[in-house]
Amino acid sequence: MNLDQAIQAFFDEAFELLQQMEDILLDAESTQSDPELLNALFRTIHTIKGSAGLFALDGIVGFTHQVENALDRLRSGELTLNENLTSLLLRCHDHVKAMLQALVNQSDGPDEASQAALLAELAALTATAGGTPASEPEPATATADTAATMDWLLYLGFGPDVLRHGLDPASFLSYLATLGEVSHVIPLLPGLQAGTAYDPEQNYLQLALRFRGETTLATLHDVFEFAREDSHILIAPLAGAAATLARNEAGLGDTELAQVHAHWLTLGMQTPDEAVAASPDEPEQAADSGAQSAAPLAASVAAPPAGSSNPKKAKTAEKAGEGRFIRVEAEKLDALINLIGELVIAGAAGNLLARQHGAMALQEWSQGISTLIEQIRTGTLSMRMVQIGEIFNRFPRVVRDVTKELGKDVQLDIVGADTELDKSMIDKLGDPLMHLIRNAIDHGIETVAVRTERGKPARGTVRLNAYHESGSILIEVSDDGGGLHRDRILAKAIDRGLITADAALTEQEIFALIFEPGFSTAAQVTSISGRGVGMDVVRRSIEQLRGTIQIDSTPDVGTVFRIRLPLTLAIIDGFLVEIGKATYVIPLEAVIECIELPEALRDASHADHLNLRGELLPLLRLASFLEVPAAENARQNVVVVRTGDRKVGLVVDGLLGEFQTVIKPLGSMFSHIKVIGGSTILGNGQIALILDVNELVQHVTLRDSARFSLTHDFAMLGISSQPTK
Known part of the structure; x- marks a missing residue:
């Protein structure tokens, strides 16, 4: 994997993690801060921060670090996930997404003023959360599994293939510097070759260094997660470094172990006798400190995953699982489908020639070719099929933001998210569905007072449903609001000259009038709707996909917009x-x-x-x-x-x-x-x-x-x- 491929993989993963972050925030808000959700929430931003550090994206690292601090206090119970904090974290999510999108588009990122405002809000939360602020660390303790400001010794024995994997050893140091201070670095070049034996794609660099910061052993190991497979990574608190080397949990060879020992001594590692002499009154505490630092290291570096007795087998199984999937550019898949389309036409021509000549053997051969073409066609088209949940998952955030703005109480129900549709159609459905959902909340769902007066539940419901029917896919956007007002639509249409006063229209024809450009029955213009812009775009977008849209509505019961689409366009x-x-x-x-x-x-x-x-x-x-x-x-x-x-x-x-x-x-x-x-x-x-x-x-x-x-x-x-x- 070259650097371009690696950074593209980073962008893909980061956008997926941001989607997870948004989903978790919305779920956590409704489930009252489930600890598992909060831990998962922390991991999303922590992973983005770590990956961004590998590519020296300091702006993203710096901002996500502050978000990470707030999330850490959230999961520790110092903060409570209320509506205000959820809104702030969602805005931070949007800011990180905008920063990433700017890098993808090679354009200017979000303005510094908005970032400064978000950082100020995050800082205010951190300062008032209780406990010691991040800028005033608590006194250091000698344990490696609790965050405290302390000194660490690291040995980064990068493997020979890290450059081929798109990883830059210098980027690890850049990211490490965001967590604290790298005070001393000793570069090691044990296998460096000269002359024609030198391989520019092979890594020869290894590092020994001393680091000081408020962090934990697990956090430091996360920094080097991507390089661990082919490398030897040793990390230990300064006080317990000698004991860690003595145990040699990472399985270093004698030569490499002696090399690490010598360089750690240069960086300040104490021998066991020196450690005892430094603390004559508490020898047992010093020994315990070394044991405590060694135990987490063993768990982090040497222990196999749960349920596996052999770390090499576990890694092989993990890589085998990853190998079941491969990313393919959409343009390549489109080109393949176009070629298969031409193959279908050529196959049809072969069938015609075979029938015209009347040769039985030629017809049988032609039929066999046709069967193979059909199988290839079916298999290739299935590669383009993705679950419609990919687009449905955008809308919980939309519903939350719009309901907050309008002061309504609305929930979104999603059914059939696993229904599959052609990827090219998925990409074009976002805007039409967005218009329909926003209009359902604004025009369809009544206020809490009106719903209570009508005997309805105070909370309204917007429902997204997708299912297959007769070789097509149906997508329904429905609400339990007040329904469409037939007479009001007719009056507005007559007033705008769309129909004559004596026109005899069916109910479906009357409802279809709302798709006319500029048509709106809203009493006032809001930031959500009311200008008559959107519904005509919805119909035009659906028709461009060779689909149709119909409306069923009952007064005081609700409205259903039913979109019917073909499964594929190819x-x-x-x-x-x-x-x-x-x-x-x-x-x-x-x-x-x-x-x-x-x-x-x-x-x-x-x-x-x-x-x-x-x-x-x-x-x-x-x-x-x-x-x-x-x-x-x-x-x-x-x-x-x-x-x-x-x-x-x-x-x-x-x-x-x-x-x-x-x-x-x-x-x-x-x-x-x-x-x-x-x-x-x-x-x-x-x-x-x-x-x-x-x-x-x-x-x-x-x-x-x-x-x-x-x-x-x-x-x-x-x-x-x-x-x-």
Whole structure:
């Protein structure tokens, strides 16, 4: 691993730890400071600080050190995790994240004034927490497992491969200096080669040094955690250094042990006799001090992990577990999927040629190739699938901040976080879901007083739910608030000229008006919403992902925004149909069955419903709808499709079978054609358009709703009506 890869791994880990920190803070606030959560919280910032020190990121190290001090007092009970402290720690989290993001983007970080304000608040907490402030250490004690200002001796026997692993020995010293004072350093070069035997990628440097600071043995060992695998790291309090070397828990060879002994003597290590002479009145205490310092060292350096009797086997098992995962750049995976898409097209061309030549052996070979391509396609696409919880986990913090700002009491329930979706879609869902959640809290959930008056629980609920249905993924954002006001939406739409006063709209059409640009029924503008900006962006973002969004709302009960999305944007299984002389693709996931259109309905163009085993099935004649000439004397068929709980029969001229479809987006000049979701290239080189089943079903639903409404109005007037074309 080179340095660029190492620092990228640091950034990835740091952002993951910050997400854990935010989650823990929100959980700890609701679970009243669980000790395990507080310890985990401390470890997140401690690990970021340690890793940043390895790369000499002094600004991050300095700031996180102050946060770490506050968290240490929090877990020791000197501080209480109340609302104010949680808010401060969340702001510190945001500041560290901004510092890291600035390094990633190579841009300016957060301003110094905001950092100074946060540090001042942290310092005030530390000063008033009780006990001795960090700047005034308590008298030193001779134990290695309690924090006290004391002298330490270190031997850093870095292995020959630390440079190849992207680690710089100097960075360890830089980080160590943030914990205290490095007073003396002796560089050692025992294996240095000359001439052509010198390997510039090999490490020859080892260090012996003396350090003074308020810390513990465990904290010092954490500094060198990344280098421990291939190195010999010895750390001991000055008073117990001789006893530590005598025990030799790290298993040093005789030559290396003698070398460490000699250099530690130079740095001030006392022999056992000198230690006794220095404390003639307390010889037993001096001996105990050495034992106490040696025992933690044995536990830290030599002892195997719990449940393992062999440290080498434990390390091997740990590395084997890490080897099950590998980081791959998203661009490389996208390029692979594009190539597989082209392979799908080439395979389809091979199938076509095999059928045209009629050679059985060639057809069998072609079928085998197609099966392998499908397996490769399925396996590769699965690499892009990630749990939607990756984005859901952003929103507990959003809900907390917005509710505090609005003075409401709202909880967020998350269901289905393990549901998988294409990574490329996950990245584009953040903003739409953010708008929906913020609007649910602002417009949907009532104030505590109003909810109490209506007999509801004082605490409102916003719910995020994700699940699979019919080859698609559904994401629901719901609330138990006041619901949408149908009459208010209509009045606002008429006032803005979106509809006429006598327009007959279905409930779904009325609710859909809130997605119009600039539409808002808010009585006043707030920092959260009210300017009519956002809901139109939500719909546009969902449509760009080939998805749909629908609304169900009941007054005083709540509202549900239901987003339906395809599982992937790259390759789908399609069903080829013929309409006139053109070929179209219907996503196979939406197809239920295919039947022949009854002869009695072929010429009756006004007949737009079919009795399908006792069920009234709406029909859509695609030739007429798409305005293409129908095939003459063709035996028409009905492809029954479904989205959600709605079924529609699509009348086509011919059925051509299943086909693996590589989705090619249409140009911007065709973006207004809602019923076409993309295009693909067939095996014979022709272009086939992909039909958007959701739009087709919605068109039929609106057509029938309008027809029913018109028939009902005629009946109320005593006028007979006939079905219209």
